[in-house]
Each structure stands twice: as C-alpha cells, then as structure tokens.
Amino acid sequence: MKHFLNEDSESLREKVVILDFGGQYSMLIARRIREAGVFCELLPFNAPWAKIAEHYPAGIILSGSPASVNQVNAPRCDPAVYKSGIPILGICYGMHLMAKELGGEVEKGGRSEFGRTSFKIVEKEPLFGDQIFALDDSCNAWMSHQDEVSELPTGFTVLAKTENGTVAAIGDHQRKIYGVQFHPEVFHTPGGNNVLKKFLFSVCQCSKNWTPGSFVNDAVKKIRETVGEGEKVVCALSGGVDSSVVAFLLDRALGERAVFIFVDHGLLRLKEAEQVVKLYKKGLKGEFILIDARRRFLEALAGVTDPEEKRQIIGAEFINVFKGQALAMGDITYLAQGTIYPDVIESGSIQGAAVIKSHHNVGGLPEELGFDLVEPLRELFKDEVRLVGAELGLPDKILKRQPFPGPGLAVRIIGDITAAKLEIVKLADAIFRKEIQRAGADEGLWQYFAVLTDVQVVGVKGDDRHYGPVIALRAVASEDAMTADWARVPFDVLEKASLRITGEIPEVARVVYDITSKPPGTIEWE
Numbered sequence: 264m265k266h267f268l269n270e271d272s273e274s275l276r277e278k279v280v281i282l283d284f285g286g287q288y289s290m291l292i293a294r295r296i297r298e299a300g301v302f303c304e305l306l307p308f309n310a311p312w313a314k315i316a317e318h319y320p321a322g323i324i325l326s327g328s329p330a331s332v333n334q335v336n337a338p339r340c341d342p343a344v345y346k347s348g349i350p351i352l353g354i355c356y357g358m359h360l361m362a363k364e365l366g367g368e369v370e371k372g373g374r375s376e377f378g379r380t381s382f383k384i385v386e387k388e389p390l391f392g393d394q395i396f397a398l399d400d401s402c403n404a405w406m407s408h409q410d411e412v413s414e415l416p417t418g419f420t421v422l423a424k425t426e427n428g429t430v431a432a433i434g435d436h437q438r439k440i441y442g443v444q445f446h447p448e449v450f451h452t453p454g455g456n457n458v459l460k461k462f463l464f465s466v467c468q469c470s471k472n473w474t475p476g477s478f479v480n481d482a483v484k485k486i487r488e489t490v491g492e493g494e495k496v497v498c499a500l501s502g503g504v505d506s507s508v509v510a511f512l513l514d515r516a517l518g519e520r521a522v523f524i525f526v527d528h529g530l531l532r533l534k535e536a537e538q539v540v541k542l543y544k545k546g547l548k549g550e551f552i553l554i555d556a557r558r559r560f561l562e563a564l565a566g567v568t569d570p571e572e573k574r575q576i577i578g579a580e581f582i583n584v585f586k587g588q589a590l591a592m593g594d595i596t597y598l599a600q601g602t603i604y605p606d607v608i609e610s611g612s613i614q615g616a617a618v619i620k621s622h623h624n625v626g627g628l629p630e631e632l633g634f635d636l637v638e639p640l641r642e643l644f645k646d647e648v649r650l651v652g653a654e655l656g657l658p659d660k661i662l663k664r665q666p667f668p669g670p671g672l673a674v675r676i677i678g679d680i681t682a683a684k685l686e687i688v689k690l691a692d693a694i695f696r697k698e699i700q701r702a703g704a705d706e707g708l709w710q711y712f713a714v715l716t717d718v719q720v721v722g723v724k725g726d727d728r729h730y731g732p733v734i735a736l737r738a739v740a741s742e743d744a745m746t747a748d749w750a751r752v753p754f755d756v757l758e759k760a761s762l763r764i765t766g767e768i769p770e771v772a773r774v775v776y777d778i779t780s781k782p783p784g785t786i787e788w789e
C-alpha cells in the first residue's frame with residue numbers, strides 16, 4: 264500500500280496509526296508523535312484491516328499491553344497489518360506480538376526488567392543514529408516486561424541488547440518492521456523521542472505537517488462543509504478552554520451563522536462571568552446570548568448537601584435552561600460541542616474502574632436535544648487545544664486557565680450552598696490564586712483553589728471571640744489529574760494568603776492547608 268497524503272485536506276495531513284493493546288502509555292505514544300509534528304490516531308488493537316486502511320497510514324505502531332503474548336486469548340491485531348508493506352514499530356508487547364506472529368519465539372525471561380535498564384546499541388540505523396544515543400552506545404531506557412524475544416523471526420536482526428543480554432530492539436530492514444523492548448515514549452527513556460522521530464522521519468518518511476495552523480484551516484473547511492449554506496449552529500459557552508476554542512473556530516468558519524449561549528449559573532470564580540462575557544461579546548461576530556440563571560440555580564440547590572446530588576441538579580438545570588433558549592430560537596440545526604480526543608478514544612483495554620465522581624460537565628448536552636452535532640476538537644489532546652486557541656488569538660487568561668469542574672464552586676462548598684457562602688469561597692479563592700501568582704509559585708501546579716468547609720470553629724478577631732467557618736486551601740501538582748501530589752507551596756505564600764483571607768473576609772475564622780495527595784484523596788473535596 265502506498266504511503267499516502269490525504270487528498271481532501273489542504274494541509275495534506277499524513278497519519279500514523281497506533282493500535283492500542285491496552286498499555287498504560289498508549290495515549291502518551293500518541294501525544295509524543297503529535298508533538299513531533301505528525302498526526303496520529305489510536306485504534307483498538309482488533310480493528311479490522313479495512314478500518315486501518317481507511318486511514319492510509321504512513322506507519323503503524325503496536326503499543327504495549329498488560330497481557331502476555333503466550334497467554335490464552337492474547338490480544339492480536341489483524342495479520343494483514345504485517346503484510347501491508349507499511350512500516351511497523353512494535354513497542355514492548357507490540358514487539359513480542361509481531362516477533363511471535365512472524366515466526367519467532369517469545370518466552371518468559373529469567374530476569375524481569377522493570378524501571379530503568381541500560382542497553383547497548385548493536386546497529387545504529389535506522390532507529391538510534393541520533394544525538395543522545397549516538398554519544399554513548401550504552402543507553403538508559405524505561406522497561407517493564409517479563410517476556411522477551413528468545414528467537415528472531417526470519418529476516419530480523421538484533422539492533423540493541425540489554426546488560427542482561429535480553430533483546431532490546433530488533434528490525435527487518437527489508438520489510439521496515441522494527442521493535443523495541445523499552446518504552447521510548449516515557450520521560451524516563453532519555454533519547455526515546457529521538458527513536459520515535461527516527462521511526463517517523465527516517466523509516467516512514469513522514470513530513471512534519473501537523474501544526475495548529477494546519478488544524479485551523481482543516482477545521483474551518485470541515486465546519487463549512489458540514490453546516491450547509493444558510494444553516495445555523497448554536498454553541499454553549501462555559502468560559503473554559505475547550506468551549507472557547509470551539510467558539511472562535513465557529514466564528515472563523517461561519518461568522519454570524521454561529522450563535523452563542525452563556526448560562527451564568529453563578530458558580531464560576533470571582534469576576535469570571537464578567538470576563539467571559541467581555542471576551543466573547545467583543546471577539547465574536549455571531550449573536551451572544553447571556554442568560555442570568557444565578558437565582559434559578561441557587562433555588563434548585565437550596566438545602567442540598569450530597570455532592571452527587573449537586574452534580575445531578577446542576578447538569579439537569581443547565582440542560583433545561585439551555586434547551587429552553589436554543590429551541591425558542593427555532594432556526595438552529597447544529598449544536599457545537601467541545602468534545603476532545605481523550606473523550607472519544609475507543610481503547611483496546613478493558614476498563615472497569617469504579618466511578619468515584621460522576622463528573623457531569625456543564626456544556627455536555629444530551630443527544631435528545633435533537634440537534635446534529637459539530638465537534639471540531641474531537642481529534643485533539645488538551646495541550647493541542649491550547650495551541651490551536653493561541654493560533655486563533657485567544658488570550659492567555661483563557662488558554663492558561665486551570666481546569667475547573669463543570670459544577671463549579673458548588674463542589675467547593677461543603678454542605679448546602681447559599682449566596683453568602685458563595686461570596687466567601689469566591690473571595691478566599693481569589694486571594695489564594697493572587698498570592699500564588701504574585702509569588703510565581705504557580706509553576707508546575709495543576710490546580711490551586713480554596714474550599715469552604717462546613718466546620719465552624721472558635722477564633723479571636725480584634726479583642727473578641729469569633730465563631731466562623733474554616734477555609735481549606737488546596738494546591739496540587741499533576742500530569743493528568745488521575746494522580747496528584749499536594750504541592751509544596753512556600754510557607755510565606757501560605758502565610759500571606761492566610762493573613763489576607765482571615766483579615767479581608769470577616770466570617771472566616773481559620774485557614775488550613777490540605778496535604779493529601781491523590782490517591783488516597785481526590786483533587787476536589789466533593
């Protein structure tokens with residue numbers, strides 16, 4: 264099959280396909296490849312060849328997996344993959360699988376290798392002939408395996424070996440099929456990115472054409488093709504990065520045929536709703552509808568203390584408000600949403616994780632609204648959404664916004680929600696954020712915010728006894744919110760924040776700092 268450039272795309276986008284065997288780093292492989300300037304898609308490991316071929320891949324990567332190739336029902340890909348003539352890179356399990364399927368042997372090795380392992384390069388080209396690896400033929404890499412290739416398939420040679428003598432990389436130059444035992448995609452494999460790039464550019468001959476600019480051109484073209492002449496799209500704005508980028512893409516593609524609805528539920532941070540309104544009103548050509556639903560949400564939430572119930576109420580209320588407005592407009596055909604790639608990937612892994620929080624997203628609207636969907640960010644990772652936003656000229660204030668839960672401050676007030684409590688948490692949160700930023704302590708932080716607890720304590724303000732609530736400050740470092748470390752915010756920043764919060768918010772009696780990581784905690788308190 265011929266190396267292919269997608270004809271109906273102005274940017275001539277090339278693609279690499281990653282077959283996902285459920286390895287913990289599959290998504291990371293995809294991100295690394297995109298960062299290298301090549302577009303890629305993750306497909307389930309068992310995607311039939313016809314499905315894979317639809318993508319006209321320039322290369323195929325077989326990911327790692329928690330499985331062993333020798334177990335019963337080991338996950339396999341369509342064998343047509345090996346006969347396609349398309350370059351292949353197998354990573355860990357991916358290497359074992361192709362070695363076995365092509366006639367080699369894989370065995371449980373005498374010594375498992377987990378973590379940092381060093382290996383020696385036997386042949387530099389085509390995977391290793393680059394900077395870091397070339398400096399010294401002995402390299403470190405991140406491994407996590409028990410199985411190893413014990414016999415090579417015909418046509419293959421060993422390209423690298425670990426200190427234990429285990430095969431670390433193999434290749435068949437004729438068929439352009441390669442395999443590495445280590446994980447080139449992880450941070451702990453220095454030079455791993457170079458291996459991926461060598462595969463992309465030397466073996467697959469990809470060109471570097473995946474850029475935010477090319478995405479914007481493609482997306483604008485696609486939106487115009489989808490939304491016919493004279494048809495209109497409605498878009499729910501939340502103030503977050505994703506919906507803002509969708510809005511500005513729609514604006515570029517459709518101008519006045521895009522209509523925007525911002526439901527102010529009163530649960531955003533201090534002055535945030537005003538900022539959002541200002542930015543959108545100024546920046547968008549289409550009609551901008553602001554619905555002040557603050558009282559309606561407060562009434563619906565009155566007396567509710569259960570976190571999940573709060574989420575349900577806010578989600579349902581949002582849909583009702585939005586629906587009422589959107590349907591009343593009458594002439595709308597499409598609904599635009601900020602769905603991103605991690606939400607749509609159909610992973611090869613079996614997922615049975617317990618639901619800890621329902622994570623209802625305000626802005627995530629149900630199908631029964633009856634509109635056709637436009638989801639221009641479906642193929643982007645979060646960091647790519649930010650790059651596209653920058654390309655569209657969105658300000659840092661939006662692009663660098665911390666992740667913020669859809670139900671907003673409702674899950675940062677423990678217990679029932681009142682207007683007075685909202686005011687307290689908004690002020691405390693604004694002070695904490697300001698002090699962190701002023702000290703430049705936000706570097707590397709994923710989120711930092713204040714929580715209003717439902718604990719009342721005794722304090723002394725002036726010469727008087729004071730009885731009031733406790734504010735908890737939370738700051739975490741994280742890569743993806745799946746795990747998080749409590750952040751070592753400097754004491755003097757905490758002290759300043761504490762002094763200001765107790766001094767400027769009369770009700771607050773005490774400030775505490777949360778030193779719980781995730782797990783066992785979660786990032787939000789509810």
Ligand code: XMP
Pocket residue numbers: 574619620621622623624625666667668669670710744781784785786787788789
């Ligand atoms: P947890 O608290 O589960 O949060 O550790 C992980 C990340 O998700 C955010 N979060 C939410 N986001 N709707 C959202 O859109 C929600 O209901 C919700 N709850 C938590 C949280 O801020 C963190 O970034």
